[in-house]
Amino acid sequence: MSSARKIYQMTVEQIIDHTSSVRELVLKAIEPAEFVFKAGQFVMLNVPQTEGKPVLRAYSIASDDRIKNGFRLLFKFVDNGIASTFVWNLKGGETLNFTGPFGKVFFQEPPTEQIVFLNTGTGLSQHICYLLSKKEQYPNLRYRMLFGVRTEKDMYYQKEIAALSQELQDFKFEFVLSRPQENWTGKKGYVQDFLQEFNYKEIPTTFYLCGNGGMIKAVKHQLIEIDGIDKTRIWSEAFD
Numbered sequence: 001m002s003s004a005r006k007i008y009q010m011t012v013e014q015i016i017d018h019t020s021s022v023r024e025l026v027l028k029a030i031e032p033a034e035f036v037f038k039a040g041q042f043v044m045l046n047v048p049q050t051e052g053k054p055v056l057r058a059y060s061i062a063s064d065d066r067i068k069n070g071f072r073l074l075f076k077f078v079d080n081g082i083a084s085t086f087v088w089n090l091k092g093g094e095t096l097n098f099t100g101p102f103g104k105v106f107f108q109e110p111p112t113e114q115i116v117f118l119n120t121g122t123g124l125s126q127h128i129c130y131l132l133s134k135k136e137q138y139p140n141l142r143y144r145m146l147f148g149v150r151t152e153k154d155m156y157y158q159k160e161i162a163a164l165s166q167e168l169q170d171f172k173f174e175f176v177l178s179r180p181q182e183n184w185t186g187k188k189g190y191v192q193d194f195l196q197e198f199n200y201k202e203i204p205t206t207f208y209l210c211g212n213g214g215m216i217k218a219v220k221h222q223l224i225e226i227d228g229i230d231k232t233r234i235w236s237e238a239f240d
């Protein structure tokens with residue numbers, strides 16, 4: 001049996017509801033006791049069905065790849081979604097089946113001077129995984145992150161991101177809200193509206209894009225077709 005087909009049984013050790021539509025699962029490996037992956041990879045959650053084969057859904061791992069006895073996943077609720085309904089019915093303590101790891105969107109090494117992360121919704125997961133996994137190895141890079149969500153109520157992971165920024169010498173992070181309240185003083189619009197801030201024509205930069213396919217398409221169009229940036233500097237994972 002190929003390792004990708006092997007079933008990994010994981011216990012739901014903790015459930016953290018960050019917003020009304022973002023849920024984090026902390027999963028602990030039971031059998032086998034280790035799950036080895038590389039930052040940037042995803043797993044397939046096997047959603048059990050009353051009849052027939054399980055339904056498979058992909059989720060990017062949101063935790064440090066040096067931790068082998070489990071991982072964390074971030075889920076965005078999709079109305080009437082098969083996996084979403086299953087995950088939002090969990091109470092903790094259940095055993096879930098996963099296959100993987102899959103994916104080849106890795107952190108590029110040696111890294112460039114500047115790293116720009118652009119994500120939306122739960123697309124944050126892949127980028128948090130890179131940062132947690134690489135922060136000791138590369139604490140001095142110029143890290144920039146824009147995190148796109150709809151409203152103030154959709155913002156999450158502020159504490160975790162603040163903790164990360166304490167450990168990195170030059171990490172700047174901002175939310176971009178597409179539909180904020182009138183009194184919002186931060187960035188308004190879509191992450192792709194703010195690309196020019198990164199000075200990437202002068203500073204050697206690698207871009208990592210994750211989440212909404214429309215955002216990824218728009219950023220690639222600007223960088224590759226308009227600005228002529230080399231494709232090998234842009235790494236993306238679309239969730240839809």
Ligand SMILES: Cc1cc2nc3c(=O)[nH]c(=O)nc-3n(C[C@H](O)[C@H](O)[C@H](O)COP(=O)(O)OP(=O)(O)OC[C@H]3O[C@@H](n4cnc5c(N)ncnc54)[C@H](O)[C@@H]3O)c2cc1C
Pocket residue numbers: 042057058059060061074075076077078079080081082083084085122123125237238239240
């Ligand atoms: C490589 C990869 C990694 C991924 N990582 C993550 C992750 O870390 N976290 C995460 O939350 N999701 C992630 N996704 C998306 C995830 O795999 C599912 O598609 C998503 O959770 C919806 O599954 P579902 O079974 O609940 O909905 P489904 O039953 O598949 O869909 C229900 C309805 O919602 C629509 N729909 C499906 N997906 C979306 C979506 N993302 N946004 C809006 N509408 C949608 C469908 O068109 C359908 O009409 C990833 C996808 C890929 C390809």
